[in-house]
Amino acid sequence: MFRTPRPTRIIRIVDEAEKVKTFYLQDAKVARSSKAGQFVLVWVPFPANKLGEKKIDLDAHDFELLDQIPMSISFTDPANESFGITVKETGETTSELHKYPVGQDLGIIGPLGHSFSYKADTCILVGGGMGVAPLRFLASELAARKRKLIGIMGFRTKREMLFVEEMRKMFDELIVTTDDGSYGEKGFVTSYFEKYLGEHRNQGLGRGPGIVVCSCGPELMLKKVLNLCEQFKLRAEVSLERYIHCGIGICGFCSINGYRVCRDGPVFPSARLRKIKDLGLFRKNSSGKKENI
């Protein structure tokens, strides 16, 4: 399969939360072969308001709306050869995508990148905001493999909550936090993660390879999660995000301390994360210029 966008039809759209939709796309390869933590590049080829035109002509403003963006996979349905990406409206391209109807075609490349390893009997999943999307896929995979699943999922507010009812069925134990206390525990996800580790430190946490912490979310949250994992001597696998140009490991623009997020990541194990000094401090923009996080 060549690394060029292949046309992929939107077969279903589900409203998940405020400004968040899941787009289900028809693609046997992603549906069958992807693992949780991997991503697809999603190409939005036209502005939504020009989709019906017979001969599409684009002006300079239209081109500004179009882009190909990395999206983690949140659902797969091998039987129906479809998969889902959960997209929050955050910029011009995601706003255009949000206006796309069922039946329309997008371009996708993937699945790309390294996934979570699935290698542990007990998995603690720590997610924040949109970072919960790939963890939903991971939880479904791990539940199918009968792993013991503990989830600590944080959102800013109840309106932004994702997949909570569904995840309750997958997890042995699920703690949901909101920053404003509008649902579940009030406070940051990292506080409850720390509390959980403190309460369970005498129950075999961190002994041997049988336990892993998998995390995805805002980078400052990830940094805190990693620090706690180090403190409690737990193995971690963390999914990072950077501006991605090529997505196939050759341009190097998404690198962080010499690791390419698109090819060496996006999921990195503890041993590598320790070497990533810029984590939580700097990210590079599309020009390659370092900016503070």
Add this chain to the structure above:
Amino acid sequence: MNNQLVKVVREKVDLSTELCGFKLKNPMILASGFLGSSGDLLKKVVAKGVGAVVTKTVGMEERPGYKNPTVIEPMQNVILNAMGLPNPGCREFAKEIGIAKEGGVPVIVSIFGTTPEEFAEVASEMDHAGADMIEINISCPQPYEMSDKLIGQNLGLTRKVLTAVRNATKIPLIVKLSPNVTDITDFATAAVECNIDAICAINTIQALEIDPVLERPVLGNLLGGQSGPSIRCIALRKVADIALCLDRMKNKGKLEKDIPIIGVGGIRDAADVVRFMLVGATCVQVGSSILYDDMRIFPKIIKGLEAHMRAKGYAKTNEFKGKALGLLKHVSHPEAN
């Protein structure tokens, strides 16, 4: 007796190559545009054994580049790109050069500008930032104040840019030529006349891909340039043309020093490196093939080159450099007489 002879030769394979006064441990160079925007990443490539690295092209001001898709692989061995020269601006980039140099091999900084003066200014900045050599990129499409074409398609502009950069710095200069011209040897001749130290050929070949279902060009920038193994024979021809042109100049007494050629375009394995050397390349650059073998491609090619030379009984690459040009000389050229 024969076995003993082979054994003696085996121990003597030496890939070290001189390029513009620098002794490279081998002729393999990372091509511009690949993994070259970060000093840390360049150091990783160095650790894979390359003789030198070329950075991503940098200009005076920060540029975000074009919208994605910027790099696609529409079919086997065909890679198209239109990155739009994304770069943080050369002053911001300067610290990456320092990091890359920790790797211990020459760091060649690729530069572009929007005017000859700007090219010169960027070259001077990069010289001060510690660049060992500069590769002048006149062959990427860029928004010019000067022309709606590539600089590298306009002989007059090419001369102006090369002269300006030559006057701005004393470090070795390489010019990277475009294959999208009627006769690439006109540009090679101009480079020699502007006192450029080495010629790199070729940059990408103008290309386009259309998606039949989505019914539009695939690249964000619509148009792009083709690289990958599919362009290797085209690149080989251009390098041979340049080598023959330089030979003719030398024979006519128009060329006092040797102008090394750096062959680039579709190199995938050691045999391809040998092919470029047989038509006169001193060094080669590898870029797009990283897509297939990742960074392992570098040690793989270096080992392959050693094995090839052992099998052929060569101790140094200059023992076969340009060997195939002897036959190509028989192809008549208007200038040859």
